[in-house]
Amino acid sequence: MQFNIPDYVEKILEKLEKEGYQAYVVGGSIRDMLLGKNPKDYDITTDAKPFELEDIFSDFKTISVGKEFGTIIVCQEEGNVEITTFRQEGNYLDGRRPEWVTFSRKVEDDLSRRDFTINAMAYNKKVGIIDPYGGREDLKNRIIRTVGNPEKRFSEDYLRILRAIRFATELKFTIDKPTFYAGRKCSSKISNVSMERISDEFFKILLSKKPSNGIRMMEEMGILEMVLPELIPTIGFDQRNPNHNMDVYNHILCVLDNTPPIIQTRLAALFHDIGKPSSLTIDERGIGHFYGHDQIGAQTSKMVLERFKASNDLRDKVYLLVKEHMNHHADFKEKGLKRLIRRMGEKEIFDLIDLQIADIKCSNEKATIDHIVERRKRIEEILEKEEAYEIRQLAINGRDLLDLGFKQGPIIGQVLEYLLDRVMDKPELNEKDTLKKLALDYIDKK
């Protein structure tokens, strides 16, 4: 079997071979090519030692990452290629670092330390595929299986438990039983892994086609309570809300699957109905209301995303989406809708609509969908016609008001807010002379 390796990668393999070394493309890219997918990047493994690699690629731009582990990145216009020296590792004492690392002459040694059979294959044109652990067979049978003893593999890096779930979710594979049980046994050990690495894998699960599968696997393996304990109380929690025919957990997972794969929207789906059981109030008809859960969910999202070391931008976006998600019931007049665009932002407003549509689809309130679809059309129109919803879109600015004789100070802001308010109701007022006149009338009345 021959793969189509891009020229910029082939060039590196050939250079290493010409210098008398072995060189193979390895890991995820082989898996992806066998699945008929385009690999995101290519990793190369070789028996050339790190100091030799630096010599060989002295004419290239390179970045050396952890020289002691033998990795350099060769940077070319078409993409970066990571080259790692074949290595063997000793036992991992703390689930983070091996006791020792030695460089090897055999590619099989390098493959033996890798996580899953489907990631433990190497290839070059001359030798073909090297697959000592049945990676191709497991790809065919759609199975995630560790290379060798699963407990040992996980103890080397407990993130691998979450990686097993991530690959199973992304590829729609099942996790082999011994791998699954070992993962469940060691699940609490994931606390040894840094939050950045955990959230990286977790976000990949959230962005897959059917993230609910991943969340359910996390629950079954005991990983969910380690990574996102805030979701646990929603399991089996009946809101006693006639609009919801599922418990909160299943409702959340349904919304998750029905949102587009955009990280802020998927995260907002995850948090949108998180509340405290104590916040459930039962009214006189016996109907439950998860009182103020949009606020609790928004606060929870902030706290969890801080723990996940997410960027401020992402935290703010998710917070706002969760906080505003309930307003699909509101009957916005023109001004209300424009204020909503102003609060959300012109891209994020569509994330909110996506979230609300998914929320409605997963409840018994199907009738409201038309209402939200109408709302989306009107928002698109507002943006297309550039109808003002923000002060910067007014045909007049603070400078113009000063020229009209207004004094510098808070009054300028007040007048501009007043003008925006008028323009949001009647877009045709957004014209310089009209606004000047309205500004002067406003002051006269005051």
Ligand SMILES: Nc1ccn([C@@H]2O[C@H](COP(=O)(O)OP(=O)(O)OP(=O)(O)O)[C@@H](O)[C@H]2O)c(=O)n1
């Ligand atoms: N904890 C880990 C992480 C990675 N690997 C090995 O390193 C390779 C590259 O890892 P990475 O780039 O994280 O993942 P990919 O397999 O390339 O998958 P993706 O590109 O989808 O992240 C993997 O294929 C696997 O052989 C491993 O053994 N153990």
